[in-house]
Amino acid sequence: MLKTVFKGVVTASVASLLAFSAHAADVIKLGAVAPKSGPLAGGATVTQWPNVELWSKQVNARGGLNVGGKKMMIEVIEYDDKTNPGEHIKAAQRLAEVDKVDFIVAPYGTGFNLAAAPIYAKYNYPHIAVSAISDKMPELTARYDNLFFTLGNTTSFTESVIDILDDMRAAGTIGNRVAMVNVADAFGIELAEAARPRLEEAGYDIVYDKSYPLGTPDLSPIIKGAKDSNPDAFIAWSYPPDTFGLTEQAIIQDLDVKMYYTAVATCFPAFGGKFGSKIDGVFGAGGVNQDSAKIQEYFKAHKEVTGKVADGWASANTYASLEILGQAIEGAGTIDRATVTQYIKDNSFDTIMGTISFDNQISNKYWTVGQWQGGKFRGVKSSQMDGAAPIVAKDGWK
Amino acid sequence: MDIIITGLLLGGTYALIAFGLNLQYGVAKIMNLANGEFLVIGALAAFWIFVADAISPIMTMLIVAPLAFFGNWVIYKVLLRPLVRRAKNQGQLEVDSILATFGMSFALVGIMVSIHGEYFTYSYLAEPFEIIGETFALNRIVAFCFAVLIGGVLWFWLYFTRPGMAMRAVSVSTEASGLVGINVPKMSALAFALGGAVTTMGGTLISTFITLDASVGVIFTMKALIIIIMGGVGDIRGAIIAALILGLIETTVARLIDPGLTLAAAYAIFVLVLLFRPQGLFGRKPS
Numbered sequence: 001m002l003k004t005v006f007k008g009v010v011t012a013s014v015a016s017l018l019a020f021s022a023h024a025a026d027v028i029k030l031g032a033v034a035p036k037s038g039p040l041a042g043g044a045t046v047t048q049w050p051n052v053e054l055w056s057k058q059v060n061a062r063g064g065l066n067v068g069g070k071k072m073m074i075e076v077i078e079y080d081d082k083t084n085p086g087e088h089i090k091a092a093q094r095l096a097e098v099d100k101v102d103f104i105v106a107p108y109g110t111g112f113n114l115a116a117a118p119i120y121a122k123y124n125y126p127h128i129a130v131s132a133i134s135d136k137m138p139e140l141t142a143r144y145d146n147l148f149f150t151l152g153n154t155t156s157f158t159e160s161v162i163d164i165l166d167d168m169r170a171a172g173t174i175g176n177r178v179a180m181v182n183v184a185d186a187f188g189i190e191l192a193e194a195a196r197p198r199l200e201e202a203g204y205d206i207v208y209d210k211s212y213p214l215g216t217p218d219l220s221p222i223i224k225g226a227k228d229s230n231p232d233a234f235i236a237w238s239y240p241p242d243t244f245g246l247t248e249q250a251i252i253q254d255l256d257v258k259m260y261y262t263a264v265a266t267c268f269p270a271f272g273g274k275f276g277s278k279i280d281g282v283f284g285a286g287g288v289n290q291d292s293a294k295i296q297e298y299f300k301a302h303k304e305v306t307g308k309v310a311d312g313w314a315s316a317n318t319y320a321s322l323e324i325l326g327q328a329i330e331g332a333g334t335i336d337r338a339t340v341t342q343y344i345k346d347n348s349f350d351t352i353m354g355t356i357s358f359d360n361q362i363s364n365k366y367w368t369v370g371q372w373q374g375g376k377f378r379g380v381k382s383s384q385m386d387g388a389a390p391i392v393a394k395d396g397w398k
Numbered sequence: 399m400d401i402i403i404t405g406l407l408l409g410g411t412y413a414l415i416a417f418g419l420n421l422q423y424g425v426a427k428i429m430n431l432a433n434g435e436f437l438v439i440g441a442l443a444a445f446w447i448f449v450a451d452a453i454s455p456i457m458t459m460l461i462v463a464p465l466a467f468f469g470n471w472v473i474y475k476v477l478l479r480p481l482v483r484r485a486k487n488q489g490q491l492e493v494d495s496i497l498a499t500f501g502m503s504f505a506l507v508g509i510m511v512s513i514h515g516e517y518f519t520y521s522y523l524a525e526p527f528e529i530i531g532e533t534f535a536l537n538r539i540v541a542f543c544f545a546v547l548i549g550g551v552l553w554f555w556l557y558f559t560r561p562g563m564a565m566r567a568v569s570v571s572t573e574a575s576g577l578v579g580i581n582v583p584k585m586s587a588l589a590f591a592l593g594g595a596v597t598t599m600g601g602t603l604i605s606t607f608i609t610l611d612a613s614v615g616v617i618f619t620m621k622a623l624i625i626i627i628m629g630g631v632g633d634i635r636g637a638i639i640a641a642l643i644l645g646l647i648e649t650t651v652a653r654l655i656d657p658g659l660t661l662a663a664a665y666a667i668f669v670l671v672l673l674f675r676p677q678g679l680f681g682r683k684p685s
Contacts, residue, residue: 041515
């Protein structure tokens with residue numbers, strides 16, 4: 001009796017073992033580490049996580065990825081890095097060593113992509129960074145053979161803002177008076193330092209130039225200070241909470257400028273939701289071609305599958321980076337990471353943002369500035385993107 | 399003038415942040431590191447209800463306050479009372495309560511992230527309001543009025559009523575107040591629950607003009623801590639004065655010197671108080 005039971009148990013476990021390995025072979029494990037809590041969680045839950053969900057569900061709905069004639073489903077393994085680089089590295093190590101994932105989704109945030117690059121390089125994961133903007137990209141891609149960049153660099157973001165100023169000055173909409181503020185954090189400081197000499201070179205008067213600490217509870221002194229300097233244009237290299245805070249104060253204090261720019265999170269649906277029509281004409285970092293059929297289809301699917309509205313910038317880039325990964329796996333016909341990495345370098349990819357290819361592991365196809373026009377955040381300046389909308393001057397806060 | 403009013407408004411905000419922790423730490427002797435999370439819960443409630451049903455945050459505040467009072471009372475009874483009972487001295491209770499509430503703060507952040515991981519941002523009374531020719535945000539003025547109201551009610555209650563006096567006695571000495579017949583456990587639970595309710599109310603008000611997210615609570619805990627240590631632990635007048643001083647200093651520095659130096663100025667004041675009056679502005683010297 002006992003023997004029979006024992007035999008049964010063995011058979012059952014062998015059977016389940018077999019089933020498990022057969023199952024494992026048909027699954028591509030995709031590891032994702034990004035903030036679900038901590039200061040960057042608010043951004044990651046808009047831009048990063050919904051796209052991981054959307055893409056993996058869509059791929060699985062059509063039967064998985066076709067890898068050398070075999071259909072393989074995507075299984076996503078997610079970890080919260082708590083917006084802490086140390087936690088991120090630990091989780092990345094766990095993905096590689098314990099979960100043994102086949103591929104990874106790039107981290108969220110510039111600092112995290114840079115901090116985690118060595119560990120993903122060590123395990124040969126193709127690392128297609130999206131939410132990472134830096135002028136050090138060529139050095140980094142030279143050092144890490146598996147690292148790709150897709151969202152542009154600091155210089156192009158500041159250049160595009162100055163392009164807009166130039167366009168508006170040439171049209172006689174604004175004069176030379178520019179007020180510039182920045183959040184006292186790596187991102188804000190780097191952009192302000194890049195912009196300052198370029199603005200002076202282009203003959204602008206920087207009439208107000210201040211920084212404020214991250215998490216400043218009252219931004220009204222800054223807007224009042226800027227207003228007192230009587231500027232034609234207002235530029236803020238800002239982070240999400242201050243993008244909201246500065247704009248609220250600008251509306252209340254009626255900061256009357258023809259050009260108003262805030263950086264990160266201007267493209268968020270919550271920004272439009274909070275301010276409604278008042279922010280018509282506001283410029284912000286990023287952009288998207290609202291008229292593209294592919295983008296419209298993507299926005300629709302994003303809303304249907306995740307229940308959330310995609311933002312007007314890096315949402316599409318994030319989704320495109322996953323499309324690139326998927327197409328590279330299918331194209332290479334293997335889940336061997338080195339082969340897939342090489343495939344990404346050698347080929348171009350058909351994404352919702354158009355055809356993307358890499359030059360020295362860097363994609364030069366991205367939006368830099370967008371503008372709220374008629375309730376939509378439209379791309380107005382870009383590097384090699386089609387469909388830029390013409391810029392309009394800000395006409396009060398109504 | 400503009401600087402003074404802006405500074406007072408900011409001071410009012412800080413007072414809202416600090417009232418609750420002052421009661422919890424001063425009277426109940428619980429160093430509640432999850433204080434900021436309760437503030438964020440108030441903000442989340444205001445945001446959520448406003449976005450879903452367009453109900454004014456002021457209404458939400460009135461709904462949330464009794465719930466928070468009850469929730470904090472339960473937390474005190476279930477989670478913290480055993481710590482109080484087994485602590486041999488004040489120092490041990492502080493360490494234990496810091497650890498317990500630190501853990502609780504993670505749990506609360508997790509719950510809030512699962513409810514709404516994005517920014518809590520909406521527009522309520524974001525309108526200009528003129529005072530002698532200068533423009534201020536109406537929502538900040540409303541919050542300031544409530545800060546005055548809450549502070550006033552607390553002050554009146556603590557200084558002019560019997561239970562208030564009992565509470566102040568507990569704040570001075572738990573042993574002595576027990577000896578004169580004050581029900582110390584009951585008073586401590588009441589102080590903790592009241593503190594939680596006030597903090598949550600502060601959160602609903604603050605959410606009308608500051609964009610919060612689920613993880614931002616710790617920043618408010620730190621600010622509250624600085625204010626109550628500056629003002630003197632357990633003294634509501636001290637918290638109000640310290641909050642106003644911080645608000646005025648930060649605004650003055652931001653307007654006249656550089657917005658980048660606001661934090662530095664706030665901490666400089668804090669260090670000065672610690673150096674020259676370590677018991678806080680209204681604190682008692684340990685006898």
